[in-house]
Amino acid sequence: MRMIIDTDAGVDDAQAIMMALASPDVTVEAITTVTGNVHVDKVVPNVLTVLDIMKKDAPVYRGADRPLIADWSPEEHVHAEDGLGNWQNRPNTQRRAESEHAVNALIRLANQAPGQYTLVALGPLTNIALAAQLDPSFPVKIRQFVFMGGTIQAMGNTANLTSEFNIYCDPEAAYMALRVFPMATMLSWETTLAHPMTWPQFEALTELDTDAARFMKATSRVTVELIKTYRYPGYLLPDPLAMAITLQPDLIRQSAEYAVTVELHGTHTRGQTIIDHMARSGHKPNVRVIQKLDIDGVAALYRRMLA
Ligand code: BDR
Numbered sequence: 001m002r003m004i005i006d007t008d009a010g011v012d013d014a015q016a017i018m019m020a021l022a023s024p025d026v027t028v029e030a031i032t033t034v035t036g037n038v039h040v041d042k043v044v045p046n047v048l049t050v051l052d053i054m055k056k057d058a059p060v061y062r063g064a065d066r067p068l069i070a071d072w073s074p075e076e077h078v079h080a081e082d083g084l085g086n087w088q089n090r091p092n093t094q095r096r097a098e099s100e101h102a103v104n105a106l107i108r109l110a111n112q113a114p115g116q117y118t119l120v121a122l123g124p125l126t127n128i129a130l131a132a133q134l135d136p137s138f139p140v141k142i143r144q145f146v147f148m149g150g151t152i153q154a155m156g157n158t159a160n161l162t163s164e165f166n167i168y169c170d171p172e173a174a175y176m177a178l179r180v181f182p183m184a185t186m187l188s189w190e191t192t193l194a195h196p197m198t199w200p201q202f203e204a205l206t207e208l209d210t211d212a213a214r215f216m217k218a219t220s221r222v223t224v225e226l227i228k229t230y231r232y233p234g235y236l237l238p239d240p241l242a243m244a245i246t247l248q249p250d251l252i253r254q255s256a257e258y259a260v261t262v263e264l265h266g267t268h269t270r271g272q273t274i275i276d277h278m279a280r281s282g283h284k285p286n287v288r289v290i291q292k293l294d295i296d297g298v299a300a301l302y303r304r305m306l307a
């Protein structure tokens with residue numbers, strides 16, 4: 001599998017990227033970055049550091065520094081100021097990002113190898129929408145487009161209570177992306193809530209004696225505390241679940257295809273994904289919505305990546 005990852009890393013983004021880098025059947029050929037959880041100027045070094053930890057190479061591109069239209073502010077209560085849980089004793093990286101802009105890199109790669117790349121988006125869809133706007137052939141040249149984002153039943157995780165963060169952060173970009181990709185795969189917030197990693201599983205993994213496990217333990221400290229205050233029964237894995245079902249589609253236990261768009265207005269609902277669950281709109285399905293998956297299979301991918 002030839003993969004491009006678009007990310008706003010982000011603690012769980014880092015884990016998703018690690019999972020892909022540890023996968024023997026995948027080459028991560030580009031990591032494009034975007035403002036989301038934190039500003040892109042923090043996302044870039046976070047991604048470079050993940051490459052250091054995993055001792056892997058991939059070109060990293062700096063992308064959009066703000067949503068298309070929406071105002072932006074960082075999600076520091078989730079990922080902390082640095083985007084990596086205010087990780088103490090962070091080593092310096094010698095790596096540098098490429099000079100090419102992420103959006104140009106996306107378009108160039110898709111044109112160099114049409115029909116070959118799997119694109120996994122782990123943040124707001126700003127870069128993706130810009131690439132499709134600059135080159136309308138971009139979406140059909142991508143083999144498979146998977147994104148973490150959206151809600152199925154309007155149970156969101158943002159100030160707009162029905163909206164999930166990645167869509168809420170840049171609703172116009174998400175609207176544009178969903179309109180132009182023939183078939184996207186969506187890993188929603190409710191699917192995330194329904195598939196936590198149990199706390200004993202999480203603790204066993206983060207106690208492994210490897211640099212990757214120590215990194216995961218140190219960087220997830222703030223999110224673990226937050227999740228525990230919400231009394232969730234385990235550690236939540238939004239971006240890693242999207243990556244896991246991409247790497248191993250046999251982990252999907254239930255999914256369905258729907259016409260999906262994004263609410264751009266609404267007093268309370270801007271950024272909500274609107275799902276035509278009764279096929280009333282007359283629009284063709286454009287999104288495969290993942291509903292159930294094999295969480296033990298995901299834990300096995302974590303074990304491989306941390307070993
Ligand atoms: C999404 O928002 C971010 O906080 C996570 O990295 C994930 O991509 C979950 O709503």
Ligand code: CA
Nearest residue numbers: 010013122123
């Ligand atoms: Ca993310």
